[in-house]
Amino acid sequence: MRSLVLLALLCVLSPALPVTSAEADTGDPHKLNQRLKAEYPLARTQKIYVVFDLEARRIALRASGLTVAEFPIARYRLWGASRPTASSTLLDKKSLFGPQRQVIDLSEAAEKKSTGGELRALELDDMPDAYQLVLSDGVRISVDPEPGGLFGRTLQLVDDGFWSLSRPLISDWNFILGRPYTELALTLSETDARRLHWSFSEGAACLILWPRE
Amino acid sequence: MIRPFAFDTRIVMENLGPALRFLKRKGVAxxxxxxxxxxxLLWGLAVPLLVLEVLGWILASTQTSVPRTAAASKGGKISIASLQxxxxxLSQSLQALAPQATYVVVDTAGNRVYLKKGTRTLREMLASCGSGNVLENPADGRRWVFDTPRGDFKVQSKLTHPxxxxxxxxxxxxxxxxxxxxxxxxxxGMMGDYAVGIGKGYFLHGxxxxxxxxxxxxxxxxxxGDDDLEALYRSTAIGSRVIIF
Structure with missing residues (x-):
């Protein structure tokens, strides 16, 4: 009997309990308002823009308010000053081995065309899976592929340690230079990391939806 | 004959002992x-480093340029009802920007074209998009980059037997x-039976x-491909949206 009373009480009180799911967060009118105000001007540009939704753990390529592709975020780390929900532009993509465009050699081109030579093109596999994105508001986003195997996970642990030790020093340095420092480290699947590099071009806009503080 | 480099095991073994003794001496030192x-060392290096670390953590957790809420940013209070x-x-304005009729989505990385209506995919098609190669004409300095343009376009022309x-x-x-x-x-005959133009000389064709x-x-x-091209030609109208990413 006592358990039944408790159960009934729980049913009555359950709507009043705090809910912390991603779906509930989209219901926050202030947050939604900031997002809509930031996204609407982007949607009107008729260009592709990227939305990094950290709470929902997904990256969406959008055009005119419509999602055309989505990549799940396997893991993310955030360091530094919080930023407003405002759009920014991709200034630069930095990677150790960036994709190289093939310059067609006119002397070879005609010969290859007739003999059906090897196909040379810039394709998805040529894109790097580990790189850094530099945004116009100073935010840096580093993208890494998911580690595979024991060795990869061990490396990630070492990297986590290095990250925790090095970021405070970078924050100090940026404080001396008089600018806030924010870095977002994303872990995506290898293919999604390459696809993001392919689709997110320099000059394109993006929106980061920061997690609730 | 002069050999630029030769790996001689005997020489390595002869020098290994002295090298190890040298390292041991240095290690002891x-x-x-x-x-x-x-x-x-502790006070001069480790402690300042620790202080910098703590300072960095404090800076990272306290620095903010975010207004807590939209209301706070305006310095006044906005009721939840008016915000909603x-x-x-705003949601309606955003939805109004999305294509209402059948539209085309081109994935240049995956070389796929999707015929869509709302969130429903009506047809998925295999395609070939831009190679990203560069052609330069040394004679007059002209340069072409063979990329498929990205963005939100509209069908501007529909041709048969282009x-x-x-x-x-x-x-x-x-x-x-x-x-x-x-x-x-x-x-x-090079472009197939149909061509759907999106402007600036770019087409979806055979x-x-x-x-x-x-x-x-x-x-x-x-x-x-031929069948996909025909389906695309028949499903789109002048003004249909073509989103390329």
Whole structure:
């Protein structure tokens, strides 16, 4: 009997309990308002823009308010000053081995065309899976592929340690230079990391939806 | 004959012993140095480093440029009801920008074209998008980049039995002289039975190289197989949206 009373009480009180799911967060009118105000001007540009939704753990390529592709975020780390929900532009993509465009050699081109030579093109596999994105508001986003195997996970642990030790020093340095420092480290699947590099071009806009503080 | 480099095991073994003794001597010296100057090192390096670390953590957790809420940013209070009303208005404006009729989505990385209505995919098609290659003409300094343009476009023209007007780069690529007579540029049958134009000379059209569908081989246009091209031609109208990413 006592358990039944408790159960009934729980049913009555359950709507009043705090809910912390991603779906509930989209219901926050202030947050939604900031997002809509930031996204609407982007949607009107008729260009592709990227939305990094950290709470929902997904990256969406959008055009005119419509999602055309989505990549799940396997893991993310955030360091530094919080930023407003405002759009920014991709200034630069930095990677150790960036994709190289093939310059067609006119002397070879005609010969290859007739003999059906090897196909040379810039394709998805040529894109790097580990790189850094530099945004116009100073935010840096580093993208890494998911580690595979024991060795990869061990490396990630070492990297986590290095990250925790090095970021405070970078924050100090940026404080001396008089600018806030924010870095977002994303872990995506290898293919999604390459696809993001392919689709997110320099000059394109993006929106980061920061997690609730 | 002079050999630039030769790996001689005997020489390595002869020098290994002295090298190890040297390292041991240096190691002992370093250990002795650390033992003698342990305290100055601790206070001079480790403690400042620790202070910097703590300071960095504090900075990272306290620095903010975010207004807590939209209301706070305006310095006044906005009622939840009016905020929700504004959100509804903004959501409707955003939804109004999305295509209402059938539209086309081109994935240039995956070489796929999707015919869609709302969130429903009506047809998925294999395609060939831009190769990303660069062609330079040293004679006049002109340069072409064979990328498929990205963005939100509209169908501007629909052609049946299109004739390809071969551009300068195609002649250069094939090692041919650029003709002076415009009539010499006409190439019927190269673009398939249909072509859907999205402006600036870019089309979704057919191909003779159907074995290369799924690869990035085009000069910027989007190539499709015959059946898919026909379905696309019949499903789209002038003004239909074509979103390329």
């Amino acid at each position: 370093v250990a002795e140095f650390l033992r003698r100057f342990r305290k100055p 009303q504004e959100n509804r208005r 004739v390809w007007v071969k551009p300068d780069w195609a002649f250069l690529e094939e090692g041919e002289a650029i003709p002076t007579n415009p009539g010499d540029r006409a190439q019927p 191909t003779l190289y159907s074995r290369l569908l799924g690869r990035n081989v085009s000069h910027g246009c989007v190539r499709l």
